[in-house]
Amino acid sequence: MLMAVLISNSVGNILVERFNGVPSEERLHWRSFLVKLGADNLQRASNEELFVASHKSVHIVYTVLGDVCIYIVGKDAYDELALAEVMFVITSLIKDACKKSPTERLFLDKYGKICLCLDEIFWKGIVENTNKERIKRLTRLKPPGEF
Known part of the structure; x- marks a missing residue:
């Protein structure tokens, strides 16, 4: 399961967050944990350099892209490799x-x-x-006949 996708600015303010299967009382813990993790490691990182961590039997992949930091948390089948593939699609x-x-x-x-x-x-x-071209077509918001 993909538990969370968070995107924050460089000072840790959350811009986008999506939680799945995470109780509301645990979300604050995850927000603060991920932002602190990024503050510790992403200051010296180059664009799109992937970092990997584990916490409470879940996998975390995170990176910096311009002025935003992207964090993906997954468990079970969503290991580091699967999360890295999702991260590549999100960043592109x-x-x-x-x-x-x-x-x-x-x-x-x-x-x-x-x-x-x-x-x-x-x-x-x-x-x-995870097909970038298909996602682009689906987000154009045009009727299917106009592709």
Whole structure:
């Protein structure tokens, strides 16, 4: 199960969060844990350099992309390799939506498009689509006959 996808700015403010199967009382713990993990490791990281961690029998993959930090938490079948594949799709779609490596302002300008892309990648904790071109077609918001 894909438990969480969080995107924050460089100072730790959450821009987007999606939790699946995480009780509401544990979400604050996960937010603070992931932001602290990123603060400790992502300061010196280069763009799209992947980091891996484990916590409470779950896998965490995280990276920095421009001014935003992306965290993915998974368990069971979603190990580091599966999460790295999802991370690759998310980072490439964010870069495509923003037309470059995003600043916080550019990310927020493209917020709706990015949320649509995230919805096409996973739903209720299950990865549904990692084909970048298909996700782009599905998020164009045009009737199927106009492809």
